[in-house]
Amino acid sequence: MKSLKLAVIGGGSSYTPELIEGIINRIDRLPVTRIDLIDVEAGREKLEIVTQLAQRMIARSGLNIEVRHSLDRREAIQGASFVMTQLRVGGLEARARDEHIPLKYKVIGQETTGPGGFAKALRTIPVILDICKDMEELAPDAWLINFTNPAGMVTEAVHKYSSIKALGLCNVPINMHHQTAEALGASVDRVKVNFAGLNHLVWMSNIRLDGRDVTHKVIEMLCDGAHMNMNNIHESPWDPAFLQSLGVVPCPYHRYFYMQDDMLEEELESAASTGTRAEVVMKTEQELFRLYQNPELAEKPRQLEQRGGAYYSDVSLNLVDALYNDTSAINVVNTVNNGAISNLPDDAVVEISAVIDSAGAHPITQGTLPENQIGLARSVKAYEQQAIEAAVKGDYGLALQALVANPLVPSARVAKLILDDILEQNADYLPQFQ
Ligand code: G6P
Secondary structure, eight states: OOOEEEEEETTTSTTHHHHHHHHHHTTTTOOEEEEEEEOOGGGHHHHHHHHHHHHHHHHHHTOOOEEEEESOHHHHHTTOSEEEEOOOTTHHHHHHHHHHHHHHTTSOOOSSSHHHHHHHHHHHHHHHHHHHHHHHHHOTTOEEEEOOSSHHHHHHHHHHHOOSEEEEOOSHHHHHHHHHHHHHTSOGGGEEEEEEEETTEEEEEEEEETTEEOHHHHHHHHHTTOOOOOTTSOOOOOOHHHHHHHOSEEOGGGHHHHTHHHHHHHHHHHHHTTOOHHHHHHHHHHHHHHHHTOTTOOSOOGGGGGSTTTTHHHHHHHHHHHHHHTOOEEEEEEEEOTTSBTTSOTTSEEEEEEEEETTEEEEOOOBOOOHHHHHHHHHHHHHHHHHHHHHHHTOHHHHHHHHHHSTTOOOHHHHHHHHHHHHHHTGGGOGGGO
16 A cells, blocks of 8 residues: 655644645655654654643544654654655744844844845755755655745755755645636635745736636736735835836735835834734744643634735645646746756756656746846845855855845945854854854
8 A cells, every 4th residue: 555654844743733644645645654743852742732632633633654753853754755854943932033133133024035034045055965865865855845935945944955855835826826716716626826036025917707807807906905915024004107018916025025115014023013024923822832732622713814825835835746746737836947047057946836756746837937036036035045045054254244135234334244143142052053
């Protein structure tokens, strides 16, 4: 009988019950017999709580899936067909620092975009590359499915510095697709969309309802205030003239670039009142883990929907399904460009609609991205590529150049102030800079 083992690194995450629910729902397509949830010592308590909830969910489903937890990731990687990474180096405390440091200098403070995402990349890339080394030794044919943010940069680092087969994922495209269908009053399967760009900087185009192009109609609906956003982002309304002339649908994270002033103002206000997003999430997490400890609970609680990760398990398990069952389904993934977007570097990891089969992702050729998109995409990619090198090499000069290249950073002076603050406040997590 076929059997699949999944290793989930960062398994103590509050999102894990959603993944378990997704596995239960797909058991006909994915013969999972073992799930290893892995975490680090600091996450032991959460890991144990989540594992017990996962075991109750499996028991209630009547399926024969063994759920184990461990702090030994090597043991978990051995024999795994898919290794899923969903970890957060330094936990939510580090995220809170990532959000606060830039705000001190009146710069966007966000966990994946701008200097906050940069700090996260510096902490995370070496850890993921270590995981890849273990995979090269213990499970060289396994797929790495990376959800860890900044997902595009992390996935590019893996492609550049490891031989492991890897795809990066994000739940933004699937949310945009669902919200588009909702705005159109149609079921998701009637609506086809195309995505191209970078992670958290992806544009949706060529929107079709039953085959008919409705891109402009959807843009009109957004101009009239149709909802399209993620729970973790403030929904500042788009300027209609801007959106109409853009001609495609930007992702919610584009607000940090296209509406930098509004978003910064809102972030500064929130930080001084309710706290930054990390601080809000810390409270939600406490509530979630209190619920998870209830021995009667054997399903994913509704409260998890307050987080920004909606549909995350659909995204990852649809991908696993396509890879495992060789379906040629179209999924949106982070993968090597290789000419699919002809005016971005070949070696850049892009976020793009792709045909997925057992050989991997085959990005759908986009030609050139239009002038009004490519400028931003190129600058962000130039920042990302320098930041990846800085994260791997621990090189101060490269790190400074990367931050200066980030379009959300106003000057070399501010970049240096932020960089020094990041290095000081993250010293425990950045051995490569010591
Ligand atoms: C969105 C992003 C994810 C991110 C999440 C944060 O969904 O696509 O990359 O991890 O939001 O949500 P949170 O509830 O932690 O703020």
